[in-house]
Amino acid sequence: MSTTHSADALKGSVTSYAIWADDGRRLAEFYAAALGSEVGEPYSDEHGNEVAFPVTVGDTMYIFWTSSSFTAPAWPQQDLPFHMDLAFPDAVAAEKRLLELGASKPDFQPGGDHWTVLLDPCGQPLCISQAQPS
Template structure:
């Protein structure tokens, strides 16, 4: 019996990392590491040996926060977002307070009502926090 699998056009891939640009990758990595109860890993250098990319690993996925001199924060909510983070937390009020202490800001526009709170991370990119669902 032939057990060869036929290629159906799908891949058995998995997400290794997400790369997120900012004006200060280290600061953004430290912000998200604190938000996720983690630490910043060893930075990756550019072609000149300067540290420019800072990993924060959560489970099997790494978030790489990259310093880009040409980075411009999106004009949210005026612009559509190609990407943003959603964080589930056990206590939204406590998380909001801590993230604001870490450098986030809270915009007036809050489209989530009682479902989620939008903050802007230190790079000016939206991050939403919501109540974690019981497991």
């Protein structure tokens, strides 16, 4: 017996992104500050240790997991499993603020005038750019 579903019934939606780090709390605090949000109630592992830290922005949740086996990619030599692109009304001021929050700026900058690459506090690349006027 075959089951049929309408196309709309099978459309999924992304509700969260999970991002591993050597210190999930530190990374959650960094991105919460960068995105004007707060770190939510942490999730604990089976031993009661806080290991996952949610940050909600709009309808999307980012969950920053602490992983003892995490190592940051050796960018640009290694391909990236993911990276975030963040746009700001004032990209110059945002860069300064993100550096104050613990990001670093690598020498290699492939974006020219279009974007700037930073490394978040766990060493993962992120790109920042000027928000386009709406």
